[in-house]
Amino acid sequence: MNVLVLGAGQLARMMALAAKPLNITIRAFDVGSNQVVDPLSTDIVFGDLNQGIEFANFITAEFEHIDHQTLALCQASGKLRPSSQAIKTGGDRRLEKALLEKCAVANAKHKIIANQADFEQALTDLSLPLILKSALAGYDGKGQWRLKDKAQAAATWADIKAFFDGGEQGVSHAVVAEQMVAFDREVSLVGVRDSQGNTQVYPLTENHHSDGVLSVSIASQADAALQAQAKDVFDRIANELNYIGVLAIEFFQVGEQLLVNEIAPRVHNSGHWTQQGADTCQFENHIRAVCDLPLGSTALVRPSAMINILGEDQVTHDILQIASTRLHWYGKSKRPGRKMGHINVSGDTKQQLAQRLVQLAELLPAAAFNELKPYVSSYQ
Ligand code: ATP
Ligand code: MG
Numbered sequence: 001m002n003v004l005v006l007g008a009g010q011l012a013r014m015m016a017l018a019a020k021p022l023n024i025t026i027r028a029f030d031v032g033s034n035q036v037v038d039p040l041s042t043d044i045v046f047g048d049l050n051q052g053i054e055f056a057n058f059i060t061a062e063f064e065h066i067d068h069q070t071l072a073l074c075q076a077s078g079k080l081r082p083s084s085q086a087i088k089t090g091g092d093r094r095l096e097k098a099l100l101e102k103c104a105v106a107n108a109k110h111k112i113i114a115n116q117a118d119f120e121q122a123l124t125d126l127s128l129p130l131i132l133k134s135a136l137a138g139y140d141g142k143g144q145w146r147l148k149d150k151a152q153a154a155a156t157w158a159d160i161k162a163f164f165d166g167g168e169q170g171v172s173h174a175v176v177a178e179q180m181v182a183f184d185r186e187v188s189l190v191g192v193r194d195s196q197g198n199t200q201v202y203p204l205t206e207n208h209h210s211d212g213v214l215s216v217s218i219a220s221q222a223d224a225a226l227q228a229q230a231k232d233v234f235d236r237i238a239n240e241l242n243y244i245g246v247l248a249i250e251f252f253q254v255g256e257q258l259l260v261n262e263i264a265p266r267v268h269n270s271g272h273w274t275q276q277g278a279d280t281c282q283f284e285n286h287i288r289a290v291c292d293l294p295l296g297s298t299a300l301v302r303p304s305a306m307i308n309i310l311g312e313d314q315v316t317h318d319i320l321q322i323a324s325t326r327l328h329w330y331g332k333s334k335r336p337g338r339k340m341g342h343i344n345v346s347g348d349t350k351q352q353l354a355q356r357l358v359q360l361a362e363l364l365p366a367a368a369f370n371e372l373k374p375y376v377s378s379y380q
Protein backbone atom coordinates (compact mmCIF):
# COMPACT_ATOMS: atom_id res chain seq x y z
CA MET A 1 0.00 0.00 0.00
CA ASN A 2 1.21 3.53 -0.79
CA VAL A 3 0.38 6.77 1.02
CA LEU A 4 1.20 10.30 -0.16
CA VAL A 5 1.61 12.87 2.62
CA LEU A 6 1.13 16.57 1.83
CA GLY A 7 4.13 18.15 3.55
CA ALA A 8 7.63 16.70 3.92
CA GLY A 9 8.66 17.59 7.46
CA GLN A 10 9.24 15.55 10.60
CA LEU A 11 5.62 14.41 10.87
CA ALA A 12 5.74 12.77 7.42
CA ARG A 13 9.08 11.25 8.39
CA MET A 14 7.69 9.75 11.61
CA MET A 15 4.66 8.42 9.68
CA ALA A 16 7.10 6.70 7.32
CA LEU A 17 9.01 5.16 10.24
CA ALA A 18 5.75 3.81 11.70
CA ALA A 19 4.38 2.61 8.34
CA LYS A 20 7.46 0.65 7.27
CA PRO A 21 6.79 -2.50 9.39
CA LEU A 22 3.24 -2.57 7.98
CA ASN A 23 4.69 -2.73 4.46
CA ILE A 24 3.19 0.67 3.70
CA THR A 25 5.32 3.06 1.67
CA ILE A 26 5.14 6.77 2.44
CA ARG A 27 6.01 9.45 -0.07
CA ALA A 28 5.88 13.13 0.86
CA PHE A 29 4.93 16.15 -1.26
CA ASP A 30 7.31 19.01 -0.51
CA VAL A 31 5.19 22.14 -1.01
CA GLY A 32 8.34 24.29 -1.28
CA SER A 33 9.93 22.44 -4.22
CA ASN A 34 6.74 20.87 -5.68
CA GLN A 35 8.49 17.51 -5.71
CA VAL A 36 7.54 14.19 -4.18
CA VAL A 37 10.29 12.79 -1.97
CA ASP A 38 11.10 9.78 0.20
CA PRO A 39 10.68 11.37 3.66
CA LEU A 40 13.46 9.22 5.17
CA SER A 41 16.22 9.71 2.59
CA THR A 42 14.76 12.99 1.17
CA ASP A 43 15.58 11.57 -2.32
CA ILE A 44 13.32 12.89 -5.07
CA VAL A 45 10.91 10.21 -6.27
CA PHE A 46 8.55 12.15 -8.56
CA GLY A 47 8.92 15.55 -10.17
CA ASP A 48 5.34 16.66 -9.65
CA LEU A 49 2.24 16.22 -7.51
CA ASN A 50 0.18 14.40 -10.16
CA GLN A 51 2.61 11.48 -10.25
CA GLY A 52 2.40 11.29 -6.44
CA ILE A 53 -1.41 11.25 -6.55
CA GLU A 54 -1.33 8.52 -9.20
CA PHE A 55 1.09 6.43 -7.10
CA ALA A 56 -0.91 6.68 -3.88
CA ASN A 57 -3.74 4.49 -2.64
CA PHE A 58 -4.48 7.16 -0.05
CA ILE A 59 -3.41 10.77 0.54
CA THR A 60 -3.10 12.57 3.87
CA ALA A 61 -1.50 15.75 5.24
CA GLU A 62 1.04 16.65 7.91
CA PHE A 63 0.01 20.31 8.14
CA GLU A 64 -3.08 22.42 7.55
CA HIS A 65 -1.66 25.39 5.62
CA ILE A 66 -1.81 23.79 2.19
CA ASP A 67 -2.92 25.83 -0.79
CA HIS A 68 -6.48 25.21 -1.82
CA GLN A 69 -5.63 24.19 -5.40
CA THR A 70 -3.47 21.32 -4.12
CA LEU A 71 -6.21 20.28 -1.72
CA ALA A 72 -8.83 20.39 -4.49
CA LEU A 73 -6.68 18.19 -6.74
CA CYS A 74 -6.22 15.63 -3.97
CA GLN A 75 -9.89 15.74 -2.95
CA ALA A 76 -10.94 15.13 -6.58
CA SER A 77 -8.86 11.92 -6.63
CA GLY A 78 -11.13 10.50 -3.91
CA LYS A 79 -8.04 9.45 -1.92
CA LEU A 80 -7.67 12.33 0.58
CA ARG A 81 -8.14 11.54 4.29
CA PRO A 82 -9.08 13.58 6.27
CA SER A 83 -11.13 15.59 3.75
CA SER A 84 -10.03 18.92 2.28
CA GLN A 85 -12.81 20.55 4.30
CA ALA A 86 -11.36 19.19 7.56
CA ILE A 87 -7.85 20.33 6.62
CA LYS A 88 -9.07 23.81 5.59
CA THR A 89 -10.98 24.15 8.87
CA GLY A 90 -7.76 23.58 10.79
CA GLY A 91 -6.01 26.22 8.66
CA ASP A 92 -8.59 29.00 8.96
CA ARG A 93 -9.60 30.20 12.42
CA ARG A 94 -12.92 31.58 11.04
CA LEU A 95 -13.98 28.10 9.88
CA GLU A 96 -12.59 26.61 13.07
CA LYS A 97 -14.63 28.91 15.33
CA ALA A 98 -17.77 28.23 13.24
CA LEU A 99 -17.16 24.49 13.70
CA LEU A 100 -16.80 24.89 17.47
CA GLU A 101 -20.08 26.84 17.60
CA LYS A 102 -21.84 24.24 15.46
CA CYS A 103 -20.62 21.44 17.74
CA ALA A 104 -21.65 23.51 20.80
CA VAL A 105 -18.27 23.06 22.50
CA ALA A 106 -17.00 25.63 24.99
CA ASN A 107 -14.30 28.03 23.77
CA ALA A 108 -13.02 31.52 24.53
CA LYS A 109 -15.37 34.43 23.84
CA HIS A 110 -14.31 35.86 20.48
CA LYS A 111 -15.11 38.03 17.49
CA ILE A 112 -13.93 37.90 13.88
CA ILE A 113 -12.32 41.11 12.67
CA ALA A 114 -12.03 42.01 9.00
CA ASN A 115 -11.93 45.83 9.26
CA GLN A 116 -11.60 48.73 11.69
CA ALA A 117 -15.31 48.80 12.53
CA ASP A 118 -15.14 45.15 13.59
CA PHE A 119 -12.07 45.94 15.68
CA GLU A 120 -13.84 48.84 17.47
CA GLN A 121 -16.86 46.61 18.07
CA ALA A 122 -14.64 43.87 19.55
CA LEU A 123 -13.27 46.39 22.07
CA THR A 124 -16.87 47.01 23.17
CA ASP A 125 -18.11 43.43 23.12
CA LEU A 126 -15.10 41.66 24.64
CA SER A 127 -13.19 42.37 27.82
CA LEU A 128 -9.44 42.99 27.84
CA PRO A 129 -6.87 41.53 27.71
CA LEU A 130 -7.36 40.21 24.19
CA ILE A 131 -5.29 37.96 22.00
CA LEU A 132 -5.70 38.61 18.29
CA LYS A 133 -4.76 35.79 15.93
CA SER A 134 -4.35 35.84 12.18
CA ALA A 135 -7.15 33.72 10.71
CA LEU A 136 -4.96 32.10 8.07
CA ALA A 137 -1.29 32.35 8.93
CA GLY A 138 -0.59 31.24 12.48
CA TYR A 139 1.44 28.43 13.99
CA ASP A 140 3.89 28.21 16.91
CA GLY A 141 2.38 31.43 18.31
CA LYS A 142 3.25 33.47 15.19
CA GLY A 143 0.79 35.97 13.67
CA GLN A 144 -0.59 36.99 17.06
CA TRP A 145 -0.98 40.28 18.88
CA ARG A 146 -1.83 40.88 22.51
CA LEU A 147 -3.86 43.87 23.64
CA LYS A 148 -3.70 44.56 27.37
CA ASP A 149 -5.23 48.02 27.66
CA LYS A 150 -7.25 50.43 25.56
CA ALA A 151 -4.33 52.85 25.28
CA GLN A 152 -2.60 50.35 22.97
CA ALA A 153 -5.65 49.89 20.74
CA ALA A 154 -4.69 52.32 17.94
CA ALA A 155 -1.17 50.91 17.69
CA THR A 156 -2.45 47.33 17.66
CA TRP A 157 -4.95 48.15 14.92
CA ALA A 158 -2.15 49.80 12.89
CA ASP A 159 -0.08 46.60 13.20
CA ILE A 160 -2.97 44.40 12.12
CA LYS A 161 -3.83 46.73 9.21
CA ALA A 162 -0.21 46.56 8.04
CA PHE A 163 -0.35 42.78 8.33
CA PHE A 164 -3.51 42.65 6.15
CA ASP A 165 -1.99 45.02 3.57
CA GLY A 166 1.27 43.04 3.45
CA GLY A 167 -0.54 39.71 3.02
CA GLU A 168 -1.31 37.83 -0.16
CA GLN A 169 -3.42 39.85 -2.61
CA GLY A 170 -6.93 38.66 -3.42
CA VAL A 171 -7.26 36.78 -0.14
CA SER A 172 -9.77 37.93 2.48
CA HIS A 173 -7.62 38.53 5.55
CA ALA A 174 -9.02 38.58 9.07
CA VAL A 175 -8.01 38.15 12.67
CA VAL A 176 -9.91 36.44 15.44
CA ALA A 177 -9.96 38.46 18.66
CA GLU A 178 -10.26 36.22 21.70
CA GLN A 179 -10.59 37.05 25.34
CA MET A 180 -7.53 35.86 27.23
CA VAL A 181 -8.41 32.81 29.29
CA ALA A 182 -6.91 32.68 32.79
CA PHE A 183 -6.29 28.95 32.52
CA ASP A 184 -4.91 26.62 35.19
CA ARG A 185 -3.07 24.60 32.59
CA GLU A 186 -3.06 23.64 28.92
CA VAL A 187 -3.89 20.10 27.87
CA SER A 188 -4.49 18.40 24.55
CA LEU A 189 -6.35 15.35 23.39
CA VAL A 190 -4.99 13.32 20.49
CA GLY A 191 -7.40 10.78 19.07
CA VAL A 192 -8.18 8.81 15.95
CA ARG A 193 -11.34 8.10 13.95
CA ASP A 194 -11.70 5.48 11.24
CA SER A 195 -13.91 5.50 8.15
CA GLN A 196 -16.55 3.46 10.02
CA GLY A 197 -16.84 6.18 12.68
CA ASN A 198 -15.00 4.32 15.46
CA THR A 199 -13.00 6.67 17.69
CA GLN A 200 -10.24 6.11 20.24
CA VAL A 201 -8.36 8.74 22.21
CA TYR A 202 -5.08 8.83 24.09
CA PRO A 203 -4.95 10.12 27.67
CA LEU A 204 -5.06 13.91 27.99
CA THR A 205 -1.57 15.38 27.77
CA GLU A 206 -0.37 18.38 29.77
CA ASN A 207 1.52 20.93 27.67
CA HIS A 208 4.04 23.64 28.54
CA HIS A 209 5.01 26.31 26.02
CA SER A 210 7.92 28.68 25.81
CA ASP A 211 7.67 31.75 23.54
CA GLY A 212 4.52 30.28 21.97
CA VAL A 213 6.27 27.00 21.03
CA LEU A 214 5.52 23.67 22.69
CA SER A 215 8.36 22.79 25.02
CA VAL A 216 7.27 19.85 27.22
CA SER A 217 4.31 17.43 27.04
CA ILE A 218 3.55 14.93 29.74
CA ALA A 219 1.02 12.13 29.90
CA SER A 220 -0.12 9.79 32.65
CA GLN A 221 -3.47 8.28 33.55
CA ALA A 222 -5.86 11.21 33.21
CA ASP A 223 -8.61 12.20 35.64
CA ALA A 224 -11.65 10.17 34.49
CA ALA A 225 -14.18 13.02 34.45
CA LEU A 226 -11.85 15.37 32.58
CA GLN A 227 -10.96 12.63 30.09
CA ALA A 228 -14.66 11.93 29.47
CA GLN A 229 -15.30 15.64 28.89
CA ALA A 230 -12.47 15.79 26.36
CA LYS A 231 -13.59 12.59 24.61
CA ASP A 232 -17.10 14.04 24.22
CA VAL A 233 -15.65 17.14 22.52
CA PHE A 234 -13.45 14.94 20.32
CA ASP A 235 -16.41 12.82 19.19
CA ARG A 236 -18.57 15.85 18.40
CA ILE A 237 -15.88 17.49 16.29
CA ALA A 238 -14.59 14.33 14.59
CA ASN A 239 -18.13 13.16 13.76
CA GLU A 240 -19.17 16.58 12.46
CA LEU A 241 -16.17 16.55 10.08
CA ASN A 242 -16.71 12.87 9.19
CA TYR A 243 -13.05 12.74 10.05
CA ILE A 244 -10.60 9.97 9.11
CA GLY A 245 -7.20 9.86 10.80
CA VAL A 246 -5.58 11.43 13.86
CA LEU A 247 -7.03 14.72 15.09
CA ALA A 248 -5.64 16.80 17.97
CA ILE A 249 -7.59 19.23 20.13
CA GLU A 250 -5.83 21.82 22.31
CA PHE A 251 -7.67 22.90 25.47
CA PHE A 252 -7.40 25.43 28.26
CA GLN A 253 -8.34 23.88 31.59
CA VAL A 254 -10.13 26.28 33.95
CA GLY A 255 -11.03 24.49 37.17
CA GLU A 256 -12.90 21.39 36.03
CA GLN A 257 -13.87 22.87 32.66
CA LEU A 258 -12.16 22.45 29.31
CA LEU A 259 -12.33 25.25 26.71
CA VAL A 260 -11.17 24.41 23.22
CA ASN A 261 -8.25 26.56 22.06
CA GLU A 262 -7.78 25.14 18.57
CA ILE A 263 -7.79 21.93 16.58
CA ALA A 264 -5.06 20.38 14.43
CA PRO A 265 -6.28 18.02 11.68
CA ARG A 266 -3.17 15.82 11.84
CA VAL A 267 -0.72 14.03 14.10
CA HIS A 268 0.44 16.48 16.75
CA ASN A 269 3.62 17.44 18.58
CA SER A 270 1.87 16.83 21.93
CA GLY A 271 1.32 13.19 20.83
CA HIS A 272 4.98 12.30 20.22
CA TRP A 273 5.21 10.63 23.65
CA THR A 274 2.90 7.88 22.28
CA GLN A 275 5.93 6.50 20.40
CA GLN A 276 6.91 4.77 23.64
CA GLY A 277 4.19 5.57 26.18
CA ALA A 278 1.13 4.15 24.43
CA ASP A 279 0.15 0.77 23.06
CA THR A 280 0.04 2.07 19.46
CA CYS A 281 1.68 5.38 18.56
CA GLN A 282 -0.22 8.25 16.92
CA PHE A 283 1.72 7.86 13.65
CA GLU A 284 0.80 4.20 13.26
CA ASN A 285 -2.82 4.85 14.22
CA HIS A 286 -3.05 7.69 11.71
CA ILE A 287 -1.75 5.44 8.94
CA ARG A 288 -4.03 2.60 10.06
CA ALA A 289 -7.09 4.88 9.89
CA VAL A 290 -6.11 6.37 6.54
CA CYS A 291 -5.49 2.88 5.04
CA ASP A 292 -8.70 1.35 6.46
CA LEU A 293 -6.81 -1.00 8.79
CA PRO A 294 -8.12 -1.79 12.30
CA LEU A 295 -7.21 0.92 14.82
CA GLY A 296 -4.65 0.03 17.49
CA SER A 297 -5.18 0.47 21.22
CA THR A 298 -4.51 4.00 22.50
CA ALA A 299 -4.04 2.78 26.08
CA LEU A 300 -1.29 4.29 28.20
CA VAL A 301 1.52 1.81 28.77
CA ARG A 302 3.70 4.00 31.03
CA PRO A 303 3.66 7.62 32.21
CA SER A 304 5.74 9.47 29.61
CA ALA A 305 7.05 12.89 28.69
CA MET A 306 8.30 14.56 25.52
CA ILE A 307 10.80 17.41 25.44
CA ASN A 308 11.25 19.36 22.21
CA ILE A 309 14.79 20.09 21.04
CA LEU A 310 14.66 23.61 19.59
CA GLY A 311 17.14 25.51 17.43
CA GLU A 312 20.57 25.68 18.95
CA ASP A 313 19.83 23.42 21.94
CA GLN A 314 22.94 21.35 22.66
CA VAL A 315 21.78 17.80 23.25
CA THR A 316 24.23 14.92 23.13
CA HIS A 317 23.80 11.16 23.06
CA ASP A 318 24.87 11.16 26.75
CA ILE A 319 21.23 11.47 27.72
CA LEU A 320 20.71 7.88 26.51
CA GLN A 321 22.32 6.71 29.78
CA ILE A 322 19.03 7.57 31.51
CA ALA A 323 16.70 4.56 31.53
CA SER A 324 13.71 4.63 29.14
CA THR A 325 15.01 7.74 27.36
CA ARG A 326 14.98 7.95 23.57
CA LEU A 327 16.21 10.53 21.11
CA HIS A 328 14.44 11.35 17.86
CA TRP A 329 16.35 13.62 15.48
CA TYR A 330 14.57 14.95 12.40
CA GLY A 331 17.67 15.32 10.21
CA LYS A 332 17.14 19.07 9.71
CA SER A 333 19.71 21.82 9.42
CA LYS A 334 19.92 24.13 12.44
CA ARG A 335 17.93 27.36 12.57
CA PRO A 336 17.14 29.38 15.71
CA GLY A 337 13.88 28.18 17.27
CA ARG A 338 13.41 25.37 14.74
CA LYS A 339 12.10 22.00 15.94
CA MET A 340 15.19 19.82 15.49
CA GLY A 341 14.11 16.69 17.33
CA HIS A 342 12.57 15.49 20.56
CA ILE A 343 13.33 13.35 23.59
CA ASN A 344 10.87 10.82 24.99
CA VAL A 345 11.18 9.64 28.60
CA SER A 346 9.05 7.07 30.43
CA GLY A 347 8.79 5.66 33.95
CA ASP A 348 6.82 2.83 35.54
CA THR A 349 5.20 5.41 37.84
CA LYS A 350 4.80 9.20 37.79
CA GLN A 351 7.46 9.37 40.52
CA GLN A 352 9.95 7.36 38.49
CA LEU A 353 9.26 9.52 35.44
CA ALA A 354 9.85 12.66 37.54
CA GLN A 355 13.18 11.25 38.80
CA ARG A 356 14.27 10.58 35.23
CA LEU A 357 13.27 14.09 34.18
CA VAL A 358 15.42 15.47 36.98
CA GLN A 359 18.36 13.37 35.73
CA LEU A 360 17.67 14.57 32.19
CA ALA A 361 17.51 18.20 33.25
CA GLU A 362 21.04 17.87 34.67
CA LEU A 363 22.35 16.75 31.27
CA LEU A 364 20.53 19.38 29.21
CA PRO A 365 21.77 22.91 28.54
CA ALA A 366 20.68 25.72 30.84
CA ALA A 367 17.67 26.91 28.81
CA ALA A 368 16.10 23.49 28.56
CA PHE A 369 16.89 22.81 32.21
CA ASN A 370 15.08 25.94 33.30
CA GLU A 371 12.06 24.92 31.25
CA LEU A 372 11.95 21.56 32.95
CA LYS A 373 12.71 22.53 36.53
CA PRO A 374 9.39 24.10 37.56
CA TYR A 375 7.54 21.35 35.81
CA VAL A 376 9.41 18.55 37.46
CA SER A 377 9.09 20.05 40.90
CA SER A 378 5.32 20.38 40.53
CA TYR A 379 4.94 16.87 39.19
CA GLN A 380 6.57 14.74 41.89
P1 ATP B 1 0.33 25.99 17.46
O1 ATP B 1 -0.53 25.72 16.25
O2 ATP B 1 1.78 25.86 17.22
O3 ATP B 1 -0.15 25.24 18.68
P2 ATP B 1 -0.72 28.67 17.25
O4 ATP B 1 0.18 29.64 16.61
O5 ATP B 1 -1.84 28.09 16.45
O6 ATP B 1 0.14 27.51 17.88
P3 ATP B 1 -2.38 29.07 19.62
O7 ATP B 1 -2.33 27.66 20.04
O8 ATP B 1 -3.69 29.61 19.23
O9 ATP B 1 -1.30 29.42 18.49
O10 ATP B 1 -1.76 29.99 20.77
C1 ATP B 1 -0.45 29.78 21.24
C2 ATP B 1 -0.43 29.84 22.75
O11 ATP B 1 -0.86 31.15 23.18
C3 ATP B 1 -1.40 28.88 23.42
O12 ATP B 1 -0.86 27.58 23.56
C4 ATP B 1 -1.60 29.59 24.76
O13 ATP B 1 -0.49 29.40 25.61
C5 ATP B 1 -1.64 31.06 24.36
N1 ATP B 1 -3.03 31.46 24.06
C6 ATP B 1 -3.66 31.41 22.87
N2 ATP B 1 -4.94 31.82 22.96
C7 ATP B 1 -5.14 32.17 24.25
C8 ATP B 1 -6.26 32.67 24.99
N3 ATP B 1 -7.45 32.92 24.42
N4 ATP B 1 -6.09 32.87 26.31
C9 ATP B 1 -4.89 32.63 26.91
N5 ATP B 1 -3.81 32.16 26.28
C10 ATP B 1 -3.91 31.93 24.96
MG1 MG C 1 -2.34 26.30 15.71
Ligand code: MG
Pocket residue numbers: 250261262
Ligand atom coordinates in the same frame (compact mmCIF):
# COMPACT_ATOMS: atom_id res chain seq x y z
MG1 MG D 1 -1.83 25.90 19.51
